[in-house]
Amino acid sequence: MPEPNRRSPRTRPPQYRRTPVDPYRDHLRRRLADEPGVAVTRLLAEIREQGYPGSATLLVRYLTQGRADPAHTPPSPRRLVAWLMSRPEDLPDHRRRHRNDRVACCPQMTVLAVRIGAFATLLTGRRGETLDAWITTVRDDDLPALHAFVAGLENDHDAVVAGLTLPSSNGPMEGANTKTKLIKRQMYGRAGFSLLRQRILLS
Incomplete structure (x- = not known):
C-alpha cells in the first residue's frame, strides 16, 4: 500500500496575489x-x-495568513533571487520593501546585493576593463557561492572580458544553429539531406 503524501520540508511558501491590504x-x-x-x-x-x-x-x-508578519511568509529562494537580479526601481513598492527587509537582515545578503548590482552595472555598461577589480573585491567577501561564480569567470577570462566589452557577439550564429537543430528534429525519420538543406535555405 503506498504511503500517504507527506509535506516535504522543501515545500515552497504559498504564493499570494496582491490585495488591497x-x-x-x-x-x-x-x-x-x-x-x-x-x-x-x-x-x-x-x-x-x-x-x-x-x-x-x-x-x-x-x-x-500571516502576511502582515514577514517571518511567517518568507519568500522562496527562487523569488528572492529574482528580486536580487532585478533593478530595485523596477519592482513594485511592496516587493521592493520586502526585498530590502530581507537584504538588511543578513550581512552576507547585504554584501551580495551590492556585488550583484555592481556586476549588473559592469555588464550593462560594457565595462569589461573593471572585471578584475570586481573579482578582487568579491574574493575578500564571505560568499562561497559567489566565489564559485568568480572561478567560472576566471576559467575563460579573456572571452568574458571580450563579451563585457565588445558590442558584437556570437548570438546570431547560435540562433542559426538552434534553428537548424529544430528543423532536424522536426524531420527526424521522414526525409533525407536534400530536403533538410532546402528547408534550411528557405527558412
Whole structure:
C-alpha cells in the first residue's frame, strides 16, 4: 500500500496575489509589533482612515495568513533571487520593501546585493576593463557561492572580458544553429539531406 503524501520540508511558501491590504502592510506590522493583541476592528478603522477600500473579511484573512508578519511568509529562494537580479526601481513598492527587509537582515545578503548590482552595472555598461577589480573585491567577501561564480569567470577570462566589452557577439550564429537543430528534429525519420538543406535555405 503506498504511503500517504507527506509535506516535504522543501515545500515552497504559498504564493499570494496582491490585495488591497498590501499598501498598508507596513502599518499593520508596526501596530502588531507595538501591540500584539490589538483588535482587528481597530486596525480596520486605522487603515480605513488612510484610504483602505476593502472589507473587514479581507483584512481578517490577510492577518490570518500571516502576511502582515514577514517571518511567517518568507519568500522562496527562487523569488528572492529574482528580486536580487532585478533593478530595485523596477519592482513594485511592496516587493521592493520586502526585498530590502530581507537584504538588511543578513550581512552576507547585504554584501551580495551590492556585488550583484555592481556586476549588473559592469555588464550593462560594457565595462569589461573593471572585471578584475570586481573579482578582487568579491574574493575578500564571505560568499562561497559567489566565489564559485568568480572561478567560472576566471576559467575563460579573456572571452568574458571580450563579451563585457565588445558590442558584437556570437548570438546570431547560435540562433542559426538552434534553428537548424529544430528543423532536424522536426524531420527526424521522414526525409533525407536534400530536403533538410532546402528547408534550411528557405527558412
